[in-house]
Amino acid sequence: MPPGATEEIESLEEFDRVVSATGSLAGHRVQSVDLTARTAVLLAVDTSGTVFLGCPMEREAAAKVRADGALVFPPVPHLPFDPYRGTLYRPEELYEGLEKGYGNTPDALAYAWFERTRADGDVVASMLRGIHDDAVSDALDELLVGERVVGVMGGHGLRRDAPEYAGAARLGRALARSGLMVATGGGPGAMEAANLGAYAAPFEDGMLDRALADLRGVPGFTPSVGAWAATALAVRAARPDGGPSLSVPTWFYGHEPSNAFAGHIAKYFANAIREDGLLSRADAGVVFLPGAAGTVQEIFGDATPNFYGSRGEPRPMVLVGRAHWTSALPAWPLLEALAEGRPMARRIALVDTVEEVPAALTRLAGHAGH
Structure with a gap:
């Protein structure tokens, strides 16, 4: 990767590979990766200019990366979907829990959330839908x-x-x-x-x-x-x-x-x-x-x-x-x-x-x- 280029990190395996290879996360985009088990790494590496999109992390790590100048978009609780997802859906994911009835699946729950928030005209929900759809387009490309x-x-x-x-x-x-x-x-x-x-x-x-x-x-x-x-x-x-x-x-x-x-x-x-x-x-x-x-x-x-x-x-x-x-x-x-x-x-x-x-x-x- 040429100097100054950014890389999207969409899994814990990619995260570990980048840290091992470069010793830095500066300028990278880390997308929907659970980093609660990587506190020591986050405290040790450079995260200046890094963007964390929906990455759970310990409070100490979150404070440190913000101090480095990282931009942190925190996970959004109580959503039936991940607005920052780094990959496309698979049928097994959308239909998880189907044995309990279609209404309990992530597919049906996301639709119910969409119908409710669209009727409310909630600007936060509209923003989350936009972030989600942009993330899907990125994964599709x-x-x-x-x-x-x-x-x-x-x-x-x-x-x-x-x-x-x-x-x-x-x-x-x-x-x-x-x-x-x-x-x-x-x-x-x-x-x-x-x-x-x-x-x-x-x-x-x-x-x-x-x-x-x-x-x-x-x-x-x-x-x-x-x-x-x-x-x-x-x-x-x-x-x-x-x-x-x-x-x-x-x-x-x-x-x-x-x-x-x-x-x-x-x-x-x-x-x-x-x-x-x-x-x-x-x-x-x-x-x-x-x-x-x-x-x-x-x-x-x-x-x-x-x-x-x-x-x-x-x-x-x-x-x-x-x-x-x-x-x-x-x-x-x-x-x-x-x-x-x-x-x-x-x-x-x-x-x-x-x-x-x-x-x-x-x-x-x-x-x-x-």
Whole structure:
């Protein structure tokens, strides 16, 4: 690390490594690390310019680092989430305690806190939500270094026993097997199916068929989120080393629970940050499965920077379901009209089936710079 550079420290192991290697914490950012067992170290090393974000420490150590000129953001008591977290969520974390009922899980408790504090208009709660979402974005950027990300968007109402759900799962598997990081909005329906497919990618093809059969027993998240989530967690437990994928859900739509098949969950309070963050990181393109208002919003949320070139070269957009996007919800004719005469015209496609998507993405990617 060059002189004067800062380093984010997000675990006790990283903390010990930095101290051992440099003998100093000066200028570093220490994020959500429990330092109550490192009092002697904190008393001995230079912490000038260090920022401690939500790091528990003994009172003596806290006084010393402040005297050094460190900036200390203390842990916030009685919150159902860590606003300073240094990593993305995992499904086992959000659904911890599910056996006692979904209402007892961190996912449900965070949603209840969000609903209560949003109604109160509490400025402190608003600040904490902002800190949390910024920390999630930072962790998301760290995760995606070197990854090529493809977004898969679609409706949350798609049932697990529908043929289209199985199709979305096969799509997620195919995209993951091609070396892409599959990213979804993180909810149920088509989003869950795509994350499931990516999870199944390292296994033999029959694994996905068995998982789909197991999931059909609880086809939706209503009336019981608990039963819906438990079936997914059971599939993961039976084959625990599935492929990675990303989901980007939000507590703004807290009635839609996060699906359990994405190994990395970037869950936000602010939906606008979540929407833009997901689309802007999908550098390999976005696939839009049949959906309703939310998916239409995502189509044109992605089309706008492609239209204006604000992200540079337009990125591929593939809409799946000719009848859906030309007749039921005619987004395709409008997208074509916007694209006419612009570079993005070479980066959009409409296909009938999910089986056509990988080839369409490859074809559209080949038009880059032409």
